Structure formats: C-alpha cells, structure tokens
Amino acid sequence: MTIVITAFERSPDGGKGLARDTRVRWALEEVGLPYEVRLVSFEAKKEQPHLGLHPFGLIPTYEEGDLVLFESGAIVLHIAENHLGLLPEDPGARARAITWMFAALSTVEPPILEIVIVRFAEGDKPWSEERLELVKDRIRDRLAQLSDRLGDAEWLDGEFSAGDLMMVSVLLRSRPSGLLDEFPNLAAYAARGEARPAYRRAFAAQLAINAPDRVSD
Amino acid sequence: MTIVITAFERSPDGGKGLARDTRVRWALEEVGLPYEVRLVSFEAKKEQPHLGLHPFGLIPTYEEGDLVLFESGAIVLHIAENHLGLLPEDPGARARAITWMFAALSTVEPPILEIVIVRFAEGDKPWSEERLELVKDRIRDRLAQLSDRLGDAEWLDGEFSAGDLMMVSVLLRSRPSGLLDEFPNLAAYAARGEARPAYRRAFAAQLAINAPDRVSD
Numbered sequence: 001m002t003i004v005i006t007a008f009e010r011s012p013d014g015g016k017g018l019a020r021d022t023r024v025r026w027a028l029e030e031v032g033l034p035y036e037v038r039l040v041s042f043e044a045k046k047e048q049p050h051l052g053l054h055p056f057g058l059i060p061t062y063e064e065g066d067l068v069l070f071e072s073g074a075i076v077l078h079i080a081e082n083h084l085g086l087l088p089e090d091p092g093a094r095a096r097a098i099t100w101m102f103a104a105l106s107t108v109e110p111p112i113l114e115i116v117i118v119r120f121a122e123g124d125k126p127w128s129e130e131r132l133e134l135v136k137d138r139i140r141d142r143l144a145q146l147s148d149r150l151g152d153a154e155w156l157d158g159e160f161s162a163g164d165l166m167m168v169s170v171l172l173r174s175r176p177s178g179l180l181d182e183f184p185n186l187a188a189y190a191a192r193g194e195a196r197p198a199y200r201r202a203f204a205a206q207l208a209i210n211a212p213d214r215v216s217d
Numbered sequence: 218m219t220i221v222i223t224a225f226e227r228s229p230d231g232g233k234g235l236a237r238d239t240r241v242r243w244a245l246e247e248v249g250l251p252y253e254v255r256l257v258s259f260e261a262k263k264e265q266p267h268l269g270l271h272p273f274g275l276i277p278t279y280e281e282g283d284l285v286l287f288e289s290g291a292i293v294l295h296i297a298e299n300h301l302g303l304l305p306e307d308p309g310a311r312a313r314a315i316t317w318m319f320a321a322l323s324t325v326e327p328p329i330l331e332i333v334i335v336r337f338a339e340g341d342k343p344w345s346e347e348r349l350e351l352v353k354d355r356i357r358d359r360l361a362q363l364s365d366r367l368g369d370a371e372w373l374d375g376e377f378s379a380g381d382l383m384m385v386s387v388l389l390r391s392r393p394s395g396l397l398d399e400f401p402n403l404a405a406y407a408a409r410g411e412a413r414p415a416y417r418r419a420f421a422a423q424l425a426i427n428a429p430d431r432v433s434d
Contacts, residue, residue, distance in 0.1 A: 055320075055362055055363065055365070055366035056320070056324050056359065056362050056363075057362065058324070066309065067309045067312065067313075068313075069312055069313065069316050070316060070320070071316050071319035071320050071323060071324065073319040073323055074312065074315050074316035074318070074319040074320075075316075077315060077319075078312045078315070092283065092284045095284065095286055095291065095295045096284075096285075096286065098291050098294060098295070099286050099287060099288050099291035101291070102288035102290040102291040102294075102322065103272075103273070103287070103288050103291075105319065105322065105323045106288060106290055106322045106323060106326070107273050107275070107288065109323070110327040110330070113327070121351075121355075122348075122351065125344070125347075125348075126344070127342070127343070127344035127348070130342075131339075131342075131344070134338075134339065138338075142273065145272055145273050145274065146272065146273075148272070149272035
C-alpha cells in the first residue's frame, strides 16, 4: 500500500530540515518504508481539500490506503508500532520510549517554539527584544533538565528509539538560536541523531525540495 | 500490582481539576483500575527523589511495580493500551484516536497554556495586557478549527476514546478565560466529558485534596 505524506511546497526554514515532515521521513527511512510526498503551499494548507486531511491546516499528513493520520507524533508512533526498529520489544522499555516521544512534543518543544512567536508573530512589537531573553531562559531551564537526565548516555533510554527520534528533532529547532550548543552533551546527542543514515536520507529528501540549488551528490 | 501516581500537595488552580493528574485519574477511572496518590509539594517536585521519577520536575508520574512513567499523554496511552475502554479495537480507528491525543497535547494545549505565561510568569510586564489579546486570538484560531471539525458530533471520531479524554481535559483549561464558551459545540463537548461518571469520580478525588472544604457528599 503506497504511503503518501504531505510537506510544504517551500519550507520557511529554507531547507534546514526543521519542518515536521522531516520527522516522518526519518521514521519511514529507519524502518525502510518507501513513501511519496505531496507538496502543499502555505495558502492551500488552510483550505479544502487539505483541511479534510488535517483539521488544523498543518503538515505533515499521512495516508495509507483509507487511513488518514495527522500530527507527526501520532504518525511516527503508528510507523513504530507496525514496523521493527523504532520501539523496544520489552513492554516496559516500550512504554518508556513512548514517554520520551510525549516529553519531546509536550514539554520540550513548546518553549522552543515560543521563539517563532517572539521573532515572527510578534517581531514588530516593542517588547520583542526583552521577551526573547525571557523565552530563552525558559528554554534553558528545560534543556538543563534534559541535559542532567541524559548525562553521558548515548540515547535517552537504552537503544535508539522513536523517543530519541522525536527528541533530537525537537532539539534541532533550538540550534539556530545558539541554545543547543550551550549544552555540549545535548548538542552531541543531536549530532548522533543527524549522523544516522536514515536521518541523512530524510534530510537530503527535504533539502531537494526546499533548497534544490544546495543539494550536492 | 499497586499503581501509584503523584499529584500536587495543593494545586495552583484551587481544585478546578485542571492539573494534569486529573487526566490520569480519569483514565484509571474509565478502565476501573484502583490507584494510590503520593502528594508532592511545589518545592519537592524540583528535587530528588521526585526528579528521579520525572526529569522535568512536574506531575503526574506513574509507578506500577518497576515501571516508572511520566507525561500524562504517555501514562494515559499506557493505560488505554493495556485495558479495555479507551481505544477502539479496529487498528485504523485506534490510530486515529491516538492522533487526537497528540493533537490535544501538541497543537491545542500549547497556545492555551500561553495564558499562564502572560498572566503569571510575565504578569508584571508592561506588555501583559496587550499580549493577552494576541494570545487569546491564537487560541480562538485553534478552537475555531476544532469546532469546525467536531461539528455536531458527540465525540471526535466515533465512540468516546482516550483522544476525547485528552481533548476535553485540554479544552477545560480554556474555560476560565471565557474562550471555551465562545464555541458552543466545544463547550457542550467538554460538558459531555465532565458528565461521565469516571470524570466525576476523578474530579471529586482531586477536589478532596485541593479544596477539602468545598467537597460535598
């Protein structure tokens, strides 16, 4: 059954791989599933027919025959539950890996995304500069806690899992602001994720769409 | 095996049931599992031994023998996967119910929680009042999309599921600001969740801790 995902026609990050389709591409590459991509413009994502797939007008979506899913977390979990390679077999370890997926999306990512609000949605407001520092401090608090828990481990809980895939994806969004590099063990952890062949294939695939002039062989 | 969750010694909402232990209590009540509660103070949650259970110093946590989980989304999913009543049997419907859990936590809740930032973390800042209106408009955008999708359906996708449990829990956090009541179908949907016997038991259990003087028979 052909898997079809959606991605931006042109991602606002210009090919840094930070849009959420990269997470789904990465998961599909880890388990070795082929997929097709349908590109959606910024205007079209807020209209039908895309809104029928994604009620909040975002990307990615995931179609597999009659099944339609949205939310990168749900899509990655669906892939991980149905194919080997992203979740441990032991039930306890599996529940903990899923815990890290939720932690990435519910606890670590929201403060990181506040930077987008400060810089873009409220970039013209008089408080923008002063607020940026407050937002950065809240991100630092979260990253410091994560850094303490990771310590010098390679991955968050034993072998690489969908929890690491999601946490690395979220952490990469804190790199352009310089915050990730303030925590050397987190920066090294994210770099280990990026070094995985599956990530590299996913990154290259989104780069070919978003910055085709920057794609090398 | 005894299940032990953690909750605030005294919730900042004074017993409105908006702290995240209520979601876990609700899920446990829906599937009929008994549980014990260990109370944690605002100071103790950021120190050992609690940090050993929850790396971000939050509640709730979940202990079941040797298994330790955190993140209300992961805990509710763990309960739903191991007991009947919160996820459909059909694999596609099950994946869609899980999608709504992630949508609640990753897409609907973050803008709603911004109100806490505006009112408390930045309540003394000169931009607080003007920003509150911007934040409310972003919440309205999300609630309008959700309202369109729900329409006049009883639940988000067929029977009541863990996706509805999480979405109702998140929506209730938008009620004190008056925003939920701007969308009558969402307000009625949340009220249907609150009317479930399992929710009522969960709510009463947290109220007995947080506002013992307000508990009636």
